[in-house]
Amino acid sequence: MNDELTPEEKEALKDVASKLGSFEKQRGNLIPILQMVQEKLSYLPTQAIKVVSEHLEIFESEVYGVATFYNQFRFHPPGKHPIKVCLGTACHVRGGGIILENFERKLGIHYGQTTPDREFSIEKVACVGCCALAPVAIIDETVHGHMAPSKVEGLLMRIEIEKEMEERARIKDESCG
Numbered sequence: 624m625n626d627e628l629t630p631e632e633k634e635a636l637k638d639v640a641s642k643l644g645s646f647e648k649q650r651g652n653l654i655p656i657l658q659m660v661q662e663k664l665s666y667l668p669t670q671a672i673k674v675v676s677e678h679l680e681i682f683e684s685e686v687y688g689v690a691t692f693y694n695q696f697r698f699h700p701p702g703k704h705p706i707k708v709c710l711g712t713a714c715h716v717r718g719g720g721i722i723l724e725n726f727e728r729k730l731g732i733h734y735g736q737t738t739p740d741r742e743f744s745i746e747k748v749a750c751v752g753c754c755a756l757a758p759v760a761i762i763d764e765t766v767h768g769h770m771a772p773s774k775v776e777g778l779l780m781r782i783e784i785e786k787e788m789e790e791r792a793r794i795k796d797e798s799c800g
């Protein structure tokens with residue numbers, strides 16, 4: 624994963640640093656601070672962990688230790704196309720784990736991670752409420768039911784094709800404008 628912050632994230636980090644002053648330097652404030660950081664940046668980049676550890680005067684490893692204990696915190700930016708694979712009971716029984724592995728293999732990342740170009744991220748989630756369609760994956764906001772390993776490549780390919788088409792349309796618009 625590329626650890627470089629985008630210009631927008633750099634701005635958000637400055638905002639985080641200025642808001643830290645309103646939190647007293649107490650360990651008990653760590654969770655609310657991390658929540659504030661994630662709200663601003665959508666995840667907890669290493670640069671933000673450093674700023675938080677300096678503010679609270681505790682080791683970065685301690686900040687990580689606490690943050691990794693809670694599922695609510697992300698350590699990678701969400702991809703442009705977030706993929707959520709359901710591993711609730713019905714999906715798990717019907718091969719949700721194999722679907723997850725297929726996405727991981729095709730994209731070369733593990734769940735909880737984001738591709739270096741930030742196009743895709745993978746998460747595993749608990750029951751999303753449509754067990755009759757198990758196993759289920761959600762890409763962007765669209766639910767894909769009765770998933771099979773053979774469908775994984777097709778779905779990713781469809782996104783790539785749509786992206787190419789958008790890019791071509793954009794270039795055409797620019798050359799016509």
Ligand code: FES
Pocket residue numbers: 709710711712713714715749750751752753754755757759
């Ligand atoms: S267990 Fe996956 S939708 Fe319910």
